[in-house]
Amino acid sequence: MKKGDHLFLIDGSGFIFRAFHALPPLTRKSDGLPVGAVSGFCNMLWKLLTDARDTSVGVTPTHLAVIFDYSAKTFRKDLYDAYKANRSAPPDELIPQFGLIREATRAFNLPCIETEGFEADDIIATYALQAEATGADVTIVSSDKDLMQLVTPNIHMYDSMKDKQIGIPDVIEKWGVSPEKMIDLQAMTGDSVDNVPGIPGVGPKTAAQLLAEYGDLDTLLDRAHEIKQEKRRQAILENADKARLSRELVRLRSDVPLVLGLDDLVLEVQNGPKLIGFLKALQFTTLTRRVAEACNCDASAIEAADVKVEWGTAAHGPDLDAVEPEPVAGGIPDVEGAAVPIPATAKPAGKGFTPAELAKARAEAFAALPFDHSTYVTIRDLATLDKWIGDARATGLVAFDTETTSLDAMQAELVGFSMAIADNDKNPTGLKTRAAYVPIGHRNGVSDLLGGGVADNQIPMRDALPRLKALLEDESVLKVAQDLKYDYLLMKRYGVETKSFDDTMLMSYVLDAGIGAHGMDSLSEKFLGHKPIAYKDIAGSGRANVTFDLVDIDRATHYAAEGADVTLRLWMVLKPRLAAAKLTAVYERLERPLLPVLARMEERGITVDRQILSRLSGELAQGAARLEDEIYTLAGEKFTIGSPKQLGDILFGKMGLAGGNKTKTGQWSTSASVLEELATAGYELPRKIVDWRQLTKLKSTYTDALPGYVHPQTRRVHTSYSLASTTTGRLSSSEPNLQNIPVRTLEGRKIRTAFISVPGHKLISADYSQIELRVLAHVAEIPQLTQAFAEGIDIHAMTASEMFGVPVDGMPTEVRRRAKAINFGIIYGISAFGLANQLSIERSEAGDYIKKYFERFPGIRDYMDSRKQMARDKGYVETIFGRRINYPEIRSSNPSVRAFNERAAINAPIQGSAADIIRRAMIKIEPALAEAGLADRVRMLLQVHDELVFEVEDADVEKAMPIIVSVMENAAMPALEMRVPLKVDARAATNWEEAH
C-alpha cells in the first residue's frame, strides 16, 4: 500500500444492526429468510466498487475489507465484567443475516476479517492507523460514534445509509470536541447500551464543555475540586475511577494481531458469475441485472448458488413482522455460560450444527435418556431454594410448573412448584437435567374443625412467593412451561407477571398441528419415550380423589419434579425443530404473544345476569312441560323424549312413519332435518319434538348451566381459551364455551341479553364481515370476488348473478340463498353430497351447481386442486402467515378418509388464515389502546372466531370504537397486503345481544 491508495474498512456487524433498524419494511426472500440488511449491504458494496464517485466519498477504493465482531467475549470483558452486560440477544430476524453478509462478502471476492477476543472496531483501528502510516487514505464505512476517535485528515468515516462523509468538522459539529478527544468524552458520558459506566449526570454537552475548559480527562480529574457546581463536582470526584476505567473500555486498540496484511486487502477483479449466483440465490433481481450488465454475463444462464445457511438462519417462516414481540420474551438468553446450546449469534461457517442437525441430535439423545427419579429433590429450606434459583439465573433457562388445588386457574390455590435445570456440561445436546419440587401449601390431612393442618417442613408462602416472583419476572431467564397460560394466570392472581417464556405445548402445536395431541403426557411418550406418572396415581380418582395439597410431599415431588424435567427435555427437542422447520416466526408472532392476552381476558371474565337467566329458565321449563304433555298424547304413551333410541322406536316403529334415515350405528336418525321433513309432510309429533328439543337445549346448556360458572368472588364468568386444540389455528373456549352462545333464533338470542356490561360501561362487539370469503378471494385471486369486495357489493348476490344470470336488483331471496350456500360450501371443500344436503336438492342438481361455479370462477378450482396437491406432496398446507396444518392421512387408501382430508386441506388455509388475522388483531389491540390512553379503560373480554367483545367505560366508547375497528381491519399488515379490504362492524350496548 502506498500514498494515493484508498483503503475502505467496512464495519460489517455495525452495518447489519444499522440497516436492520433503518429499513423498517423487512425484505425477505420468498421462503421467509430475512435479507433486508444483506440487500442493503450488497447494494452499498456494489456502489462503492463501481461508481463510488456518485457517492459523497467520491473515490473508488483500491483496497477493501469487511470487518466483523468475532464474539461477545473480548478483552474488555476482562477489564470490566459488566461490559455489554445490558446487551440482549440480537433480534431473531437479524441472526441469519450475520452469516449471509459473510457469504455476500466472499461472493464479492472480498476479505472477511474477524479476530477472536477483539471487536471489529479494534481491527478497524489497527488497519486504519497502519494504512495512514503508509500515506494512504482511509474510509471507514460506519456511523458508529465509537469509531470517531479515529478520524484524522486522512481517515474519514462514511455513513452509507445517509450517504454522508464524516470528517473532523463533522465530529466537532456533532459532539463539540475534535476526534482525538472523543475517547475522553465517551469516558465521561459512558454508554448505557454497552454498559460503559461513565460519570452519572454527565452527558455529551457537559462533557464537551468540561473538555473545552480543562483540555483532557486527566487534567479535569486532577482539578475537579475547582468545579463550581456542587453536584457536578461531587459526581466527578466520586466517579473518577469509573471514568478512567471507561476510558480504557472506549479506547480502541491498534495492536490487534492481523492475519492479512494491508497488501492482502487489495481489490481483486470481480468474479461475475460467482457474484450473480449468490445474488440470484437471495433473489436480489435488480442488483443481479446490474451486475450482469457490468460484467457482460447472461444472468439467466447462471444458476442460483446453493447458499449455505448457517446457525439459526432458517429460523424464520414467511413474512411476519410488525407485531412487536414481547421484549426478550423467550429469546435465547444471552447469558454467560447459558445451558442453551443454541448460540445467540451466527457461528463461523463449519462450526456447530445446523438447526436440522441439532434437532436430529437432540431427538435421538433425549429419546434414549432415562429418567432417574432418585435425583429429584424436595426443597424445604430457603438456602436450597436460593441456590436453585441462582442456578436458574446462571444458566438462563428453567422449566417450571405449578401444583395447585384446582384445574380452574381462576380458583386454584398454589400448593407448590417445581423447577428443572439443564447443567451446561459443554455437551451440545444438553443432556444433563435435574429437577426439584418446592412444597408450600401441603396439608397433612389431620383435620380439625378448621380443615387440615399444615404439613411440616415447608417453606412458607410469604418467603417462597417473593423469590418465585423475582425468578418469573426476570427477563434474562427463560421460563419453559407446558401449557403456561394456566400457570401464567394463576401466578398473575398472586401478583406475579411471568416474563420471558416458552411453552412446549404451543411449540408442538406450531410444529405438529394435525399430528397427535399436544398434552405433556403424549408429547413425553412421543419424544422422550417415557410415560410420566399419571395424576390419578398420586391423587386418586373418582370418589377417592384428593386435592394436591393433601398429596404426600414425597409422592408430590416425584410427580411434580418429573413434570418440570419432562418439560425441559421437550423444550430441548422442540426448540431446534422450530428453527429447522422455519416456524419460529409463527410461534413467536402468532402463538406466544397471544398467551398473556388470553390470560388477561380469562381473568377479566364477563358479567352474566343470573336473574335474566333464571327467568328465561322458568319460561323454557313451562314451554317444555306443555310440549311434553302434547307429545305424550300424540305418541299415546310416556317415554323419554330426550332418548333418540326411544324416540326412533316411537316414530318409525310404533307409528310406522316413512322417510327415516339410519345413523352409522344402524339406529333410526331423529336429527332435526329428518324431523323437519316429517313435519313438512304433515305430521304433528315431529314438529313438537323439534320445538321441545330447542327449549330443553337452551335450558340445559345455557340458562341452567351458565349460573354455575359464576365465580364466587368476581361474580363474573371466566371461560378458558385453548390455544392449541384446533388444527387450523382457531381458538376454542370451554368451561363454559362462550363461543356457542345462541344467536340464530329469537328464543336463543334472549340468552345473550344476560351477558351485560357493569354499570357505567358498555359492551362493544366488533366483528369481521365475511372474513373467510375475503380470505378466499385473496388466496385464490378471484377477480370477480376481489372486485366485489373492493366495491362493497353483496357478495352472495354477485355470485348468484354470475351463476344464474339473474340481475342483482330484485333478485329472489331463494336464488341468493342458494348462492350463499354454495359460497360456504366452497370454503368447506364442497361436495355434491354436502351441498345437496344443505339445500335439500338432488345430488345431480348440486353437482350441476358446482360445475357451473367452477366454470364461472375457474380460479377456485385451481386453488382447490393446488391445496390438495400441496397436502399430498408435503403432507401439510399453510395459512397466509405460514402456519402449517398437517394432513398425515391425505394419502389414505380409504377414499372417504382421503376425501375428508382433502376437504379439510382446502378449508384449513381459509379458516386458519382468518384465525391468524384475528390473532394478530388481538395481539396488537392492547398496545394500540394503551397508546390512545385507554389502557385498562377498554378491556377485551371475549373472542368468537370473527368477533371481539370489549367492556368499555361509557365516556370512552366513541374513542375506543374507531381504534378497535382500525386495528382489526389492518391486522394483516404490514406483514401482508391483502388483495381485498377487511371490513369490521362494531356496536356498543349494555348487553351482548344489542351490541352484536
Added chain:
DNA sequence: GTGGTCTCCTA
C-alpha cells in the same frame, strides 16, 4: 364412574 353416540349450539 367412564366412554361412546347422538344431537345441537356457534363461526
Added chain:
DNA sequence: GTAGGAGACCACA
C-alpha cells in the same frame, strides 16, 4: 362440505 364444546342418554365397568 370445515372447525369446535357440551348435555343427555345409555351400555359397560
